[in-house]
Amino acid sequence: MKHEMEIDGVEVTFSEGETILEVAQRHQKEIPTLCYDARLEPFGGCRLCIVDLEGARTPVASCTTQATAGMVVKTATETIEAYRKTLLEMVVSENREVDVDALRGYAAGELANLRDRYAVHTPGITGETSGTIKADDNPFILRDYELCISCYRCVRVCAEQEGDHAITVMNRGFDTQITTEFDGLLKDSACTFCGQCIHTCPTGALADKKALRHAEDTTQPRVAAPLPDIEKTRTICPYCGVGCSVDMLTKAGQIVGIHPAMDGPANQGALCVKGQFAYDFVHHPDRLKTPLVRGDDGELCEATWDDALDRAAEGFRKAHATYGRHSIYGIASGRAPSEAAYLMQKFIRAGFGTNYIDNCSRA
């Protein structure tokens, strides 16, 4: 049988194993989701992604239902849209705040965006809120469980993507809380502070504490849309050889946070504690800000670029004149960009005609 089905009146093809949601997304259908993260096994918890399937008695969750030949699917009938709105009203009403600072995490605005799309008023249905801020002195992860909607994305990303199984679900129903084994501090759990749970959370319940230091106002919640003065720049993590892609968040000339790049070719959205949180060495007061030259008194003192470069060149010229070409050596960096390593070897080879060059891989 051919892999063909109908979505909103249009014949489309699908490949073996694809879910209705995946097929629909490929065809630019904007089905709302909350518990869905493309990197994780489908979960089917929030039911926001339901669609009308011909022949089925009730609507089906498109994120967990595999596409089969001949299916006829409608993604946004009036009934379905009304149902979604009611679901959202219930979710939104449970939350202390829906408009959270964009710095909380990569997906922190998802719930607010859906609320806007479905024009749900806050508060719609009034009711009790669900949980509290968990006291945890770790410097990276804010655990603001009042915003938790029990989508379990954090628990699943920790288990499926990280393989760490540091957090679980405690209690059932309304009292559901995301917590560590034995309900303790993250530090005392299997948590490696990779930050993945922060960046899959659709409400900002788990949030980037370190980035929030740069929030406009850390006490008041903010509008969910990305703040206009934050820029994102795609780059590669400066640490190990895996070469994870990250988006650097910057504001007024400062790096304020890191988002994992979900489409990073080497990491597909995964990061570790170093790539996620160890970025601010760049702005440390210890950074060298001017050239230094050793003076007659034997101390290093500040110098202009011109003087320092003259001094640097002069020393090589002297060594060359006195001891010959083979008295000069270069060591390139394994952390600087390739252009630096290339020019280091060119400096030695084109400059002195030797192969007296190495890099730091031997240690």
Add this chain to the structure above:
Amino acid sequence: MSNPLIDMQKPDVIFCIGTNMTECHPVAATGLKKAVARGAKLIVADPRRIGLADMSHLYLPLRVGSDTALLLGMAHVIAREGLMDEAFIATRTVGFDDFFEHISEWTPEWAETITGVPAKDIETAAIWYGSADKGAIYYTLGITEHICGVENVQSLCNLALMTGNVGREGTGINPMRGQNNIQGAGDSGALPNNYPGFQAVTEPENQEKFAAAYGREIDMEKGITKVTALELCGAELHAMLIDGENTLLSDPHRVHCEHALRSLAHLVVIDIFLTETAQLADVVLPATAWGETDGVCTNTERRVQRLRAAVPPAGEAKPDWWIICQIAQRLGFKGFDFDSPKPIFNELCRLSPIYAGLDWERIEKGEYQWPVPHKAHPGTPRLHEEEFINGRGVFSNVHYRDPAETISAAFPVWLTTGRRLQSYHTRTQTGRAQGIDYLLSEESLEVNPADIEKWQLANGEWCKMSSARGSITIKVKATNRSPRGTVFASFSFGDVPVNLLTGSGYDPVTHTAELKVCPVRLEPL
């Protein structure tokens, strides 16, 4: 790595040796965890009971520095059990008959006497790996940082060649690189034996090509390695340019190293911080850091990717490439009039066959893994698919050798060194990121609780640790991760300079230091 990172989720049997992947390459380790969750078998060989060992189905706690013996024993079993891939051996390799004879001698029982790993477990490991449809090997510095680093790597190649676990999805011999652009530094020709793109300097053809490109004669002889260079400082070497490396903390035998750098007439260091090494320099030039400069880096799977600037430089800091150009121009060297990194990278691509199909624009999205021999080429995620670069894979008849120093009455404990998850290299970066101290504020020596008692130490107290080269004081931490008789520390903290102790020897071929093995003595303070 011979295979792409994405392959890590695909093997049936994974053999990790000398790699503390969950700490040193955490994101790569997530791939392995997925493979294991899917049902793959994991074999881990490491002197320490590291995180990976806890996840493994078979853990081989070998004595530090005994890897070659373990691998010879495994090869013996694979041959004895007839688990070879005959077709692969016949069509893709040479030297198997000699090798077959060579390994007949090295039984797992013999390997047990060297490694301390029960012969039964060596057999099981060999049978699992040898029977796998897709068997993959992963290793890091635990294999290479030995005087026998070359033999260790050759031994791994032998296993992969005899079982045909090369050039297919989910197989391969995969070293993981430690620094974000250490692969790129080698690719770019910062090596004493190779021009950019691993073109041997001893090949007349290559020499001609670069003589023409650079407009001058270049030696046909290989240069000297960094290790030799440090030995010749003050004698034959008098001036050195070091870019972004904290040689003093990261290299073994710190006293020797410091003495070497001090005896230079002229030392210029380019760095982002005033590191221990920079403090010895005559001229220190402030470089732009990550996030402040555009450039290219190549990861462990040979993927060429772009680094991008997003914030202005600190103070007057300048990009490394600019600084090197300025010095070169002052010396009257030709070919250093660059005004941005783009033409520099493009020049590298033109001169390097493995990058020939690349240029600054094409690597925008990081889609290419080298070799990319021409513009229409899609890149090479998996090496050796049809054939090896040099034709056929060669078996090596390796022999086991003891480490440069072995334990004795004076130094009765094995020290082995490495990295930790929360810190990186010499901590010039992670040590200056807020919050990291919460997770790891100081270095400590990991000692087995029984040994703590034996050497009259106390958990949480300081002890004196000495080797043939010097002594340091370090806090003791009781843990069963360390086996009896072996202790571990990282070299990341300046106040605990573990590399004052290491430096017993070097691999004679690669000149990689034996950082993983150092006999020491422990005494209470």
